[in-house]
Amino acid sequence: MRPSEPDQQVIAAAEARARTLGENANHTVAAAVIDIDGRVHEAVNVFHFTGGPCAELVALGVAATAGAPRLLAIAAAGDGGRGLIPPCGRCRQVLLDQHPDILVAIPTADGPVMRPVGELLPDAYFR
Incomplete structure (x- = not known):
């Protein structure tokens, strides 16, 4: 699905923060x-050779710290002009x-789309 106005806002925020890295x-x-x-x-990753946290996971922590009641959408962007990037497998899980209801911004040839996280992890493990 095409990004709604709030989705576009989160994509723009991720891309703007990536440009500052x-x-x-x-x-x-x-x-x-x-x-x-x-x-x-907003958040950034913390790279470390032991597998430091991805920006998406840090963003979840920032939102939790701020008392966010429910998250609607998430986007990630890479430095160096890489633009919007999809989450890794660990972040998807x-x-x-x-x-489980969050929408994730995914880059496509036709521009960003929003997908339910469950579609990004078919046959996912459920605890």
Whole structure:
């Protein structure tokens, strides 16, 4: 589905934050999530050779810290002009476990689309 206005807002926030990352190899991806109250929460990844947290997971923590009641959509963007990027498998599983109704921004040749996280992880593990 095409991004709604709130979805476009979260995509723009992730892309804008990614443009600020500069040359720091420890922070190469930005993410933004929008909650049901319309608040956008931004974050960046924390790269570490042991598998530091992805920007999407940090964004979930930032939103939780702010008391976000329910998350509606999430987007991630890469540094160096990479633009919108899809979440990795680990992030997909965490999103599905913690926010099974969240929409995820996915880049396509025709521009961004929003997909339910469950569609990104077919035959997912359920605990």
